[in-house]
Amino acid sequence: MSSILLVDDHAVLRAGLRLLLDAQPDLHVAGEAEDSRAAVAQAAALQPDLILLDLSLTNCSGLAAIPSLRTAAPQARILVLTMHDDEGYVRQALAAGAHGYVLKRAADAELIAAIRAVLRGELYIHPALTRQLLEELLPQMPPASPWESLSEREREVLVLVARGYTAAEIATRLNLSPKTVETYRTRGMEKLGLRSRAALVQFALDHNLLTST
Amino acid sequence: MNAGATKQHLSRWTSAVWNVIGAVNIRAKILGIVLGLVALMGVAATIEVRLLLEQTLTNQTYERSVAVARDVAARATDLVLMRDYYELFRLLRDTQANNPDLRYAFVIDSDGTIIAHTFGSGFPVGLRDANTVTAHEHHRSVLLTTDEGDVWDTAVPIFDGRAGIARVGLSLVAREQTIAAVTGQLLITTIMAAAMGITAAALLTWILTRPILQLVELAKAVANGDFSQRARRWANDEIGALTDAFNTMSEALAQVERERAEREQMRSQYVTQIITAQEEERKRIARELHDSTSQALTSLLVGLRSLADRHRSPELKQQVEDLRGIVGHVLNDLHTLARQLRPSVLDDLGLAAAIQRYVADCRTRSGLTIDLAMPGLNNERLDSALETALYRIVQEALTNVIRHAHATTASVVIERRTDRVRAIIEDDGCGFDPASLSGDGHLGLNGIRERAALLNGHLIIESAPGHGTTLYVEFPLPAPPEERYEQHSVGR
Structure with missing residues (x-):
């Protein structure tokens, strides 16, 4: 039987969750807290196996509470239950020490599976959110650089485009017509296999071409 | 017929002569005239x-x-x-x-x-x-x-x-x-008279043209928006009257300009207030939807789940399952609505996260390829009003691209430097002539320009029919930024 601490500022939801979780044979709700201060106190007193934590608390951010919860109950696993479905929150919650991330709109279907997974020592993240995280973790392909194959002018133009200059500004700087600038840019980007300005900026960042900023 | 032809001929000659005479200056x-008269005499x-x-x-x-x-x-x-x-x-x-x-x-x-x-x-x-x-x-x-x-x-x-x-x-x-001998004497006299004539003419020219040239300088200054200069009144003649009229005009223009500047300042204050109020209101509603309405619906979801777990009747289970489906839909819709009103990421995690999210949404919604790069914009936060403005500008610009540009690829670059931040939204769509920027189709661009101007930013549009469109929006950044790392604020 694993003990759970519910941290959420919404009393009705806490009641609903307690009803749901207590109905499971292997889970029971040991305590509830509606803000982070009470949560830390409860965690220290109850030493629960799992803390179900909402990120939007009344007086303080749930994210900020994670480290103190970890200190108060070192062996407790922390599962974030939140409305926020942005990767940014996931990244920060995991960095702060959470073990799982479940969206409230999936509370009915996934919550219990997530709780069990986290209790088993696994990491649970809502499937819709994992893709981007994984993409960031995958090793970047070292891009073969055709940069050297570009002409001097093409390189000059591309660096200025990547630095955010307008076509008119580049034309003035390099003493070319805007049309010629456009030609150099198109040709250079084709040679590099880049389809857009943002791709070029990313390329320039990867190849350290924006050093003067 | 003949008279008409002669008249036409005459007028052509007159205009040819006037072209020559009119082209030289008063001096x-x-x-x-003086030299001609002296020589003739x-x-x-x-x-x-x-x-x-x-x-x-x-x-x-x-x-x-x-x-x-x-x-x-x-x-x-x-x-x-x-x-x-x-x-x-x-x-x-x-x-x-x-x-x-x-x-x-x-x-x-x-x-x-x-x-x-x-x-x-x-x-x-x-x-x-x-x-x-x-x-x-x-x-x-x-x-x-x-x-x-x-x-x-x-x-x-x-x-x-x-x-x-x-x-x-x-x-x-x-x-x-x-x-x-007499002819020589007469010639010498003529030359002396001509010399005196030239001196007199030069003096006359100087007297005549000095106030005119001064008025020309003044008119240039007025054209450049400088209404503070006044012309000096040299003489009490027609040119003096012109000078007076000119000074009166400058005074009136300066007055109008002052009033215009005042009105403009008031207007931009009002617009700033309206935009701020709008953003605040959106933020409040979005939070309300998130924090109260969605929480209540989540409770409902959880309650329905417990209800289903505790009863064995398959009929009831099915009904509860349907209800859970509906509640789930409503929750999703509310969430989308809240994010459209104002994404909480923008306040909690900052511009970069919000833009990333918005661009990702646009990709799925429109099928457009959208590349994103944000050099220099990592965890550091910008001024909140500036972040909001940049977010709304990117939103408006991408909406324009999706609606009007018929593009296949778009790109968003937000580049932060020490003294400025520049957003560049580019597409490879149909483009347009920026000179013809007035119709209803470009209300979005005017909105972007307006928002930029309120924070001392400016918009540059580069586009040509068939060559895509690039919007550059640049804002100055006040002082060199303090080093602020790991300062997150999630929640309220």
């Missing part, structure tokens, strides 16, 4: 004087030649009759000595033989027959043209022709010299 015009006076002088001198020489010839004839009568040729020769020499312009004198006897003459050696051929006089005539004068100039040759009969003819020739060379 050249006045100088031209000079030339006319010279010609007139020359004609008059020539006539007078010719008459004078003629009269003298007659007088001298008669004198010689009178005094030669006795000498011819006495055949005293030596005295006759002396008489001719004396006469020549007394009249410096006497070119020659000679006497012909009744047989036609030259008995005395003043030519030292050799009598010019043909001179004898060049002039003659009958016995009854008083005299006869002929103007001879010789290689030494004009000569008045006068023949007078001696002793009524019975003792021959006396002939004298008075040279008109002196006349030419006098005329040349």
